[in-house]
Amino acid sequence: MNRRETGARYEEEAVRALYARGYRILERNFRCRFGEIDIIARHGGLLVFIEVKYRRDAGSGFPEEAVDRRKQAAIRRTAEVYMHRHGYDWWAGCRFDVVAVMGDEVRIIEDAFWADA
Numbered sequence: 001m002n003r004r005e006t007g008a009r010y011e012e013e014a015v016r017a018l019y020a021r022g023y024r025i026l027e028r029n030f031r032c033r034f035g036e037i038d039i040i041a042r043h044g045g046l047l048v049f050i051e052v053k054y055r056r057d058a059g060s061g062f063p064e065e066a067v068d069r070r071k072q073a074a075i076r077r078t079a080e081v082y083m084h085r086h087g088y089d090w091w092a093g094c095r096f097d098v099v100a101v102m103g104d105e106v107r108i109i110e111d112a113f114w115a116d117a
Helices: 003-020 069-085
Strands: 024-032 035-043 046-055 094-102 105-113
Touching: 003 024, 003 035, 003 046, 003 094, 003 105, 024 069, 035 069, 046 069, 069 094
Parallel strands: 046 094
Antiparallel strands: 024 035, 035 046, 094 105
16 A cells, blocks of 8 residues: 555544544545645534544654644644635634544544644
8 A cells, every 4th residue: 555545544544533523524635835634624613623643553653743843833824724715713713633543543632732832
């Protein structure tokens, strides 16, 4: 499997886990010049921007560790573009989650990082 196929497979697993936890998926793979957001959803009255990361094992670190400051900044800028294009105000209530997939384990990390950091 190539990287794109691997990513798509684990994104599907993430979507199933999110649905099971009550997330309503709005969009997948939103792209703009600043980057890409894997999944955009509604959960608990909030707009949620979700990054999916996969690792086979902890040999190269935990999946969530790959969402570093640089990646967070790109996700924030991309989220701003999404909100602007869809008529949301930045202060309308959003959060940033990470779905960490390692082996067969899928963990949803709510509020993985802040919108204003």
